[in-house]
Amino acid sequence: MGCGVSKSDQFHKHSGKAVTTIRAAVLIQRWYRQYVARAEMRRRYTWHIFQSIEYSGEQAQIKLYNFLGYLMDNFTPASNERNLISHIFRENEVCRDAEWERYFCYKNIEVPEIYSGPHLFFPLTVEQAVGLVEAFRNKKQLHSRYVLQLLAETWKLFRMMPNINRISTCQSKEITICGDLHGQLEDLLLIFYKNGMPSLEKPYLFNGDFVDRGKDSIEILIILFAFLLVYPSEVYLNRGNHEDHIVNLRYGFTKEVLTKYKMHGKRILKLLQKIFSWLPLATVIDQKVLVLHGGISDTTDLGVLTRVDRHNYVSALRPPKKRHIISTGTSIDSDVDEDVWGTNKSFQRRASLIYPQPLGTRGSFHNRSLQDFSDRIRGKEEDDLEARKRRQSVFINRSTEKETTLTVSTDSESSDNVRDEWKQILDLLWSDPMSQDGCVPNEVRGGGCYWGPDVTEDFLNRHNLQLIIRSHECKQEGYEFCHNRKVLTLFSASNYYDVGSNRGAYVKLGPDLVPYMIQYQATSMTRELTVRQSAGRTERSALKVLREQLFAHKSDLICAFKKLDSNNTGLVSLNDWATAVESVMHLGLPWRMMRGQLVTCKSSDGTVDFNEWFNELAIKRPNTDHIDQSLLETLYRHRSTLETIFRIVDTDNSGFITIEDFRQTWKLLSVYLKMEITDEAISDLSVTIDRNQDGSIDIDEFMEAFRLTDKKSRLERGRSMFMGTATDLTKLDEDPNI
Amino acid sequence: MAPKKKEEPKPAAPVAPPEPERPKTPEFDPTSVTLEFTPEQIEDFKDSFQLFDRTPANEMKITYAQCGDLIRALGQNPTNAEIIHVLGKPKPEDMQTKMLDFDQFLSIHQHICKAKNRGTYEDFVEGLRVFDKEGNGSVMGAELRHVLATLGEKMREDEVEQLMQNQEDPNGCINYEAFVKYIMAS
Numbered sequence: 001m002g003c004g005v006s007k008s009d010q011f012h013k014h015s016g017k018a019v020t021t022i023r024a025a026v027l028i029q030r031w032y033r034q035y036v037a038r039a040e041m042r043r044r045y046t047w048h049i050f051q052s053i054e055y056s057g058e059q060a061q062i063k064l065y066n067f068l069g070y071l072m073d074n075f076t077p078a079s080n081e082r083n084l085i086s087h088i089f090r091e092n093e094v095c096r097d098a099e100w101e102r103y104f105c106y107k108n109i110e111v112p113e114i115y116s117g118p119h120l121f122f123p124l125t126v127e128q129a130v131g132l133v134e135a136f137r138n139k140k141q142l143h144s145r146y147v148l149q150l151l152a153e154t155w156k157l158f159r160m161m162p163n164i165n166r167i168s169t170c171q172s173k174e175i176t177i178c179g180d181l182h183g184q185l186e187d188l189l190l191i192f193y194k195n196g197m198p199s200l201e202k203p204y205l206f207n208g209d210f211v212d213r214g215k216d217s218i219e220i221l222i223i224l225f226a227f228l229l230v231y232p233s234e235v236y237l238n239r240g241n242h243e244d245h246i247v248n249l250r251y252g253f254t255k256e257v258l259t260k261y262k263m264h265g266k267r268i269l270k271l272l273q274k275i276f277s278w279l280p281l282a283t284v285i286d287q288k289v290l291v292l293h294g295g296i297s298d299t300t301d302l303g304v305l306t307r308v309d310r311h312n313y314v315s316a317l318r319p320p321k322k323r324h325i326i327s328t329g330t331s332i333d334s335d336v337d338e339d340v341w342g343t344n345k346s347f348q349r350r351a352s353l354i355y356p357q358p359l360g361t362r363g364s365f366h367n368r369s370l371q372d373f374s375d376r377i378r379g380k381e382e383d384d385l386e387a388r389k390r391r392q393s394v395f396i397n398r399s400t401e402k403e404t405t406l407t408v409s410t411d412s413e414s415s416d417n418v419r420d421e422w423k424q425i426l427d428l429l430w431s432d433p434m435s436q437d438g439c440v441p442n443e444v445r446g447g448g449c450y451w452g453p454d455v456t457e458d459f460l461n462r463h464n465l466q467l468i469i470r471s472h473e474c475k476q477e478g479y480e481f482c483h484n485r486k487v488l489t490l491f492s493a494s495n496y497y498d499v500g501s502n503r504g505a506y507v508k509l510g511p512d513l514v515p516y517m518i519q520y521q522a523t524s525m526t527r528e529l530t531v532r533q534s535a536g537r538t539e540r541s542a543l544k545v546l547r548e549q550l551f552a553h554k555s556d557l558i559c560a561f562k563k564l565d566s567n568n569t570g571l572v573s574l575n576d577w578a579t580a581v582e583s584v585m586h587l588g589l590p591w592r593m594m595r596g597q598l599v600t601c602k603s604s605d606g607t608v609d610f611n612e613w614f615n616e617l618a619i620k621r622p623n624t625d626h627i628d629q630s631l632l633e634t635l636y637r638h639r640s641t642l643e644t645i646f647r648i649v650d651t652d653n654s655g656f657i658t659i660e661d662f663r664q665t666w667k668l669l670s671v672y673l674k675m676e677i678t679d680e681a682i683s684d685l686s687v688t689i690d691r692n693q694d695g696s697i698d699i700d701e702f703m704e705a706f707r708l709t710d711k712k713s714r715l716e717r718g719r720s721m722f723m724g725t726a727t728d729l730t731k732l733d734e735d736p737n738i
Numbered sequence: 739m740a741p742k743k744k745e746e747p748k749p750a751a752p753v754a755p756p757e758p759e760r761p762k763t764p765e766f767d768p769t770s771v772t773l774e775f776t777p778e779q780i781e782d783f784k785d786s787f788q789l790f791d792r793t794p795a796n797e798m799k800i801t802y803a804q805c806g807d808l809i810r811a812l813g814q815n816p817t818n819a820e821i822i823h824v825l826g827k828p829k830p831e832d833m834q835t836k837m838l839d840f841d842q843f844l845s846i847h848q849h850i851c852k853a854k855n856r857g858t859y860e861d862f863v864e865g866l867r868v869f870d871k872e873g874n875g876s877v878m879g880a881e882l883r884h885v886l887a888t889l890g891e892k893m894r895e896d897e898v899e900q901l902m903q904n905q906e907d908p909n910g911c912i913n914y915e916a917f918v919k920y921i922m923a924s
Contacts, residue, residue, distance in 0.1 A: 024885075026890035029893055030817050031815055031857065031921050032901050035921065038811050575778060575781055578785075590788065606778070
């Protein structure tokens, strides 16, 4: 017995130590798992913040475009205001080819001796294409003469291509497919480094959205077009929703080109407009795999898409001009042509901008998708809140209620055809998949649909296909399958929302048609950061953007708070705070969870002093006390729209607008926002901005003066993404965790 | 015939001292849990629950597999064993398919919150001191990695890597007090 006891004593001694060790291990493991779960939670809502702001930006862009179109439709022809914006709708100028050739002629452009960038000699060789890649890697810029020449050759090539490319992976060739690049040259270079450049043995397919947001969009285009010219049977490009000059006005491509090419930028942009309209819409591989940028809808028909005149759709946001059909009083589109305005007596004159008496209710154009708008539905007023709720619920929860179907005008057969074609293209470029069955309009983005697994199934069966590869949505791992692995989303712009936010991916597809994904992440900024640090950094960046948004809605928020603060104490409970914030912002974010990071001034009993909170959020501005605060707030909130309107108004793309145009712009904006902006307020503004009193205003200075853009980043990634602000990385340098 | 011997009760064999009964953990009974959360807390949990809800029609349900993550995201740090226990010891295949609604989750969460031994800073440091062979405040990174991957509720290699990233000094040692502070400051 004694033996046994002493044995078990010894045993217990050893096992005592073992137990402690195990206990220690379990403790660490528990804490680690908790840390991971919390980090994942934060990553999720950080993602939500970025994505909801991105999509609401797109929606705002479409609303703006709708609004401008609405003005066009409702103007007296002679008004100045209309002239300001009419030129962006002048898409199908009647112009003969010879005239275009003269306009785009590069031959007179001389390349100076001191130019140190690459020289191009046509026909292009692969060495030159590779040379371009190297040159851009070394931060060189291609001379405008060569740009125009390259684009002219590219244009010729695209005009010979069909709407839908059909390619095959014959003889065990693998095709490499890339998703959105959005001007991020680093990612393209990384793909070429890992995978090799395009060649006869290495075909490539780029699935749209080459431009906007990133800072090297034109360089990416030049590289892609160069390889296309060298290997026309091995390089394929699909059009994305950002290959659209209207979208480019807001998202940075227009600005990039005009900045880099001050003299010839306008011509380059015009030529690109044509090229974009000639980009193929989709590609089919081995008759089994369909690759397109956005997605499909329940009405998508490849037969129809094969037959459309795709180049008529210079911008997917608007149906093309129909030259023949201008029926009495109900002209379907209003692509303006001076002659048409003048001679068409039956066109009913509407009120001018100054005294708008809108056709439908003012609010109505805000809420519709593009197709609804162009139908000029009278008086059908959707409840503003209802539409926004739907948007939010579709975005977050994918509501099951079906939207009312689009009412299509049935004026005539050809107009039906146009409508149908237009919808097909719009769906192709803008749609997103959703997890439940059905097909509903994509009100979050403002164009295209959300389509469900049943639609995928039906579509694939009808067309005898087995897989859809699309892009258009940022994914954390660079790719994501859905709909029973029948739909693959592919995104190739890493660190898209911010440094460390996501990886990029490309796909290799061989004759077996089984997609093989390769992921990567551009590392110039991330190398030094641990996973933890880079996640924290993305989160801080998202919160910063969110705080700005909150501040920009100050008046509405104060209103909402006051409603809940019946005793006028200036305090609200945390719960009420969350409810009020969501009711104003409509972003569908978990405010309660984030309140720790958004509100630091809460008192011990858990109430929030909301005035104090705004002081916390306040963004400092220089010397603007004499300007109406609510006007400033409006400016700030709509700064991206404002900038877009400025760029439209700046018809010669000089970066300056006259005081008079400035005034007109304000009038435009005030109508759009349904706000009263007095003439005095506008005068005050003009005086402040036109510092040298020469009658013209520098757009960039204006945006800068009111801190409508963050101070220009001195760092490489001077990218403008969220409502016109650049992620100010210089501020993050002070952060001790980095 | 010999009379049947009345069988005497055999002398009992030497009985080993009864083994201490392994304490049987009773099955978890959700109805036995009284909720002590405030309404505010419940609203908070609802927010987070919604963030985890991946059902297409937003049915306010999460999978069994997500339950542990959600509880941890809300600030508790149960072991995997504790999670499995409160879920009623489900089969591995059930983890992805069976769902919890919000009320069921609340009971589970309440139970975990009431449990003791969360592990304080001191517990932690004590635990790590076990590996401090030289008593100098540091442990060998390699040994810690080995332990975390082989003992207790084992971690995967990539998880260990993520945890220990940048923690070891050039000699492969980790100052464990700093390490604990680092882990607990999530």
